[in-house]
Amino acid sequence: VxxxxxxxxxxxxLTDRVERGMLFRYEKVxxxxxxxxxTWHPLSVGYFDQSGVLLAVTDMAAPNSDKRFYSPWPALExxxxxxxRFEQIGLSPGVKIDDRxxxxxxxxxxxxDHIR
Numbered sequence: 762v763x764x765x766x767x768x769x770x771x772x773x774x775l776t777d778r779v780e781r782g783m784l785f786r787y788e789k790v791x792x793x794x795x796x797x798x799x800t801w802h803p804l805s806v807g808y809f810d811q812s813g814v815l816l817a818v819t820d821m822a823a824p825n826s827d828k829r830f831y832s833p834w835p836a837l838e839x840x841x842x843x844x845x846r847f848e849q850i851g852l853s854p855g856v857k858i859d860d861r862x863x864x865x866x867x868x869x870x871x872x873x874d875h876i877r
Contacts, residue, residue: 780843782840782841782842782843782846783840783841784838784839784840785838785839785840785841786837786838787836787837787838789837790810790811790835790836790837791835791836792831792832792834792835792836793808793831793832793835793836793839794829794830794831794832795819795821795829795830795839795841796826796827796828796829796830797821797823797824797825797826797827797828798825798826798827799825800821800824800825801824801825802824802843802844803820803821803822803823803824803843803844804820804821804841804842804843804844805818805819805820805821805841805842805843805844805845805846805847806818806819806821806830806839806840806841806842807819807839807840807842807847807852808832808833808834808836808838808839809836809837809838809839809840809858810834810835810836810837811837812857813857813858813859814855814856814857815852815853815854815855815856815857815858816832816833816834816836816854817832817833817834817854818847818848818852818853818854819832819833820844820845821844822844
């Protein structure tokens, strides 16, 4: 989960570990901007409103590009996944995700921490 400005700026850049994606949380509803600089794998980004409704999905198919991708509507959260994953798992605009939480599995233990 990327909650701070620094975490959101780094996102999934400079890593090969994109399979699990990354959730971006913002303090207020606003137009969100994403880019692929130093990102080695094509991604899709989904934009969510404050109710958890998926507003839109944008494919960012040009790795390591300075092109900017803007949310078509103001959003509170965004989820980056490998390119095409939204479609693969049946997430399309209008779908509502009620209980948004992430489970972090620590390699050194079997304990799971739930983050809201």
